[in-house]
Amino acid sequence: MDFEFFVALYVKYGFQISVSVLLIIFYILGKTIFSKIIFLRAHKKEFDVSRALYIRKLINNILLLLCLVLVGATWDVSIKHLSIYFASFFTVAGIGLFAQWSVLSNVTSSLILYFYFPIRIGEKIQIIDGGQVIQGVILDITLFSVKIQDENGNEIYFPNNVAIQKGIVSIKQS
Incomplete structure (x- = not known):
């Protein structure tokens, strides 16, 4: 050529x-x-x-x-x-x-969640879902869910779209 x-x-x-x-x-x-x-x-x-x-x-x-x-x-x-x-x-x-x-x-x-919510992996939180309260430590935050471990060792997967709609309380550890 x-x-x-x-x-x-x-x-x-x-x-x-x-x-x-x-x-x-x-x-x-x-x-x-x-x-x-x-x-x-x-x-x-x-x-x-x-x-x-x-x-x-x-x-x-x-x-x-x-x-x-x-x-x-x-x-x-x-x-x-x-x-x-x-x-x-x-x-x-x-x-x-x-x-x-x-x-x-x-x-x-x-x-x-990444840009506007101040939650981190390893932080203890409460998610208030109506009358139910889910409390535990954040193990992972993926594209689809927040993985939380409660005090009994159970792993709870909370969908991200629900997590931003519910009240999240950051529990300060002393």
Whole structure:
């Protein structure tokens, strides 16, 4: 292949190539910036590193999806034809997971718990759910649930979307 071929290719697709390269650069910069923000927040609030890794993966996947959609739009990928595949996939996923909204709700709630709730792994808490009080030590906070161990050694998994709706009392240990 000679040099003229690449010049002709750039003349024909120069805009798409330039925008695609810029989107890839923004994706890499976005990953770096968000990772720093997430780990600074984790350090400031003394969160567990595994919790920060969950959130970083989630943000990176959202950025990648956004970048792929924008690159596809730049290259005029027909969303009309892709929508059939996406609709089929989400129909099967929705039936397979019984309630797609609750899964997305738990992931979104995980982000809210990370950035706005001051609870940490190893902290003793009470969750007030109506007349019932759940008390224990937080063992783990994942994308879908908060794992709590009560004083009897039982492990309780509380969904993130329910955890942000209920009263959480942080018990100060003396």
